[in-house]
Amino acid sequence: MASSSHDLSAVFLVTVAANVVPLVGVFHLGWSAQTFAVIYAIELVVTVPFAGLKALFARCPPNYDELERPKEDDPLKSDERGGISVGPSDLTHRRGSVTIVDPLPPIYPRNVPFVARAFGSAVALVGLFLFVLGQFVDVPATLADPSVAASVVFLVISHVGVVNREYFRNRRHETSTPRDMVASATTEAGLAVVVLMFAIVGGPAGALVAFVAVKLFAEWRSYHGGMAFDPEEGVGMLPPVAAPDVPPTAEVRPDRRAVRATALWQGVKSAVSGGPAYLFAWVGITAGSAGPVAATVVCFGLLPAAVGGLKAVEYALTHGTLAYQRRDDAVVAYDELTETVQWATPVDDIRDAELCEGEFVDRACDTRTFSLTTFAGEYELSVAHLREYGRAVEAFVLPVETTAFDPIDRRVAGAAAAVGVCGVAAVAGIAYYAPTIAAVVAGFGSPFGVVALRSAWQWALPAT
Incomplete structure (x- = not known):
């Protein structure tokens, strides 16, 4: 135990020194503050999806006494401990695991909602960091710098090495919960956003100081928490299922086409709900040297596709x-x-x-x-x-009164669909003449559009 404590102390001191060096270089050697600020922002963003990937392999389930499935009419009731909310998902109660590649431990479908929320948080962080840094840093030009590009590649490779060494080889995945994996990364990145808001008056140097301060604080917490890790914290196993061990006399499967269509719709709703984050990212990118077309493809194409795709996978695995x-x-x-x-x-x-x-x-x-x-x-x-x-x-032997749907009010449904199509067409038309206005409308209008369409659909349903 003593040697482990000394190893942690040595790692902590090395980390402190590595984060102090950029400050010395910027304030005394004339290094570029904006370059280091962008690199730190990228590191914080990259850490979150890596935490999500680690959560996929976490063997310990979340605490089911705290993680309760919310009712449909109470969407705010969710697991919010540690700043990570998984929302309503039956998949968090899924039993079993599956091995994808033999050298790696099995993955647990119940952890997929945490992975999806981690990638969603990463997208939100991209938008916020680009919006704030874009006020005084040309982020696209900085990313195009060969030294920064090389740093990003090295950062990703180092994360892969750390995950392999500390998470898999040291078998920490056996004593980890998915919520704790994601919460630690999102908490650090969220704190960086808050501190950055106050440090923006200092320009690139102020942003760098903010990032370094948050990084050192997070490392200090990790250093003290690492020596007092409780493998039983947050563990809540589901009881085994007592099922007759006989061949089934009847079996019915979900219709694949219906599952795929619903998964796609769930993905679209999840992707559209992140409109403000895409808008912030678009403003941050266009504030630099990137053109509006490239920014639109990245912010309103690639980012929503990533968020929506994971939500669709989550629903497909659920049903x-x-x-x-x-x-x-x-x-x-x-x-x-x-x-x-x-x-x-x-x-x-x-x-x-x-x-x-x-x-x-x-x-x-x-x-x-x-x-x-x-x-x-x-x-x-x-x-x-x-x-x-x-x-x-x-x-x-299901005690249902009828299997026939009651008719919906087609006038309400048709009017809602027409309004939705016209709204999308209007945004596309505005984008041709005024990209900035179209981005603002798409960013803030799309979440309200989903809420409006959902309300119209509920209105069109037969009264019960």
Whole structure:
């Protein structure tokens, strides 16, 4: 233990020296403050998605006493400890793991929501850092500098080496929770944003001082926390599922087309919700030497695609890999990806089964999603996107009144769709003549557009 303490002390002192050197160089040797400020910002941004990738392999699940699945009418109820919110996701309660590559440990689908939030946080950080630094630094020109480009490559390679050495070889993934992995990185980056807001009056030198101060503070916390690490903190294992060990007499799978379409729609909603972050990034890039076309492709194309793509993957893993089975007198949800039973409930324990009227894709694809309420269960169970829904109702003895959707108000739905199409066309037309105005409208208007369309859809649904 003593040698481990000495090693941590040596690493901490080396880190302190490495972060003090740029300050000495800038204030006494004439080095470029804006170059180091951009490099520090990149390091903070890169650390967050790397934390998300590490969280994917974290063997210890989050604390399920604190991480509760929020109700649909309470979207603000989520796991907010450590500044990371995973929001409503059934995937966080997923059992089992899957091995992708033999040398690496298995990955856990339940950690994917944390990974998605980490990449979403990284996108938000990109927008904020570009917006603030773009006020006094030509960020695109600085990134084009060969020395900065080489530093970025070295930074990524060093992160890969650190993850391999400290996380995999030292087997820290066995005692880590996904929330702690992501929270540590997002907390440091968020603190840097706050400090940078106050240090902006100092220009590039002030930004560099802010970054170095936050970096040293984070290293100091890591140094003290590393010697007092509790592997049991935050661990909350799900109880094993008791399911009949017999071949299923009936099996129904979700319709793949419906799952893909819903995953795509969920990804689009998640991507659009980050509009302000894309706008901040666009302003920061166009404030430098980058043209509006390139900035638009990056900020309103690549960044939303990354955020939306991960959300789509999350939804596909939540519903697309399950098979719903009837085993003896029980209904069982079996995950074919991890080869693990996710939940099982006796047929007689199903108190209520409700047809989800608000699923747009189910209406379009002629599939059905049912919400099951049991007498003893803590959470509602979902049987999603079934094309053979009649067979499922019969085999699982679901107490549903009807499997037919009530008609929606087509006037409201059509008007909402027309307004949405016109809004997109208007933004595209404005972008041709006034890119800045179009970016502002897209950045701040798109989240409100999603909320408006969602409200219109709820209005169009039949009253219950």
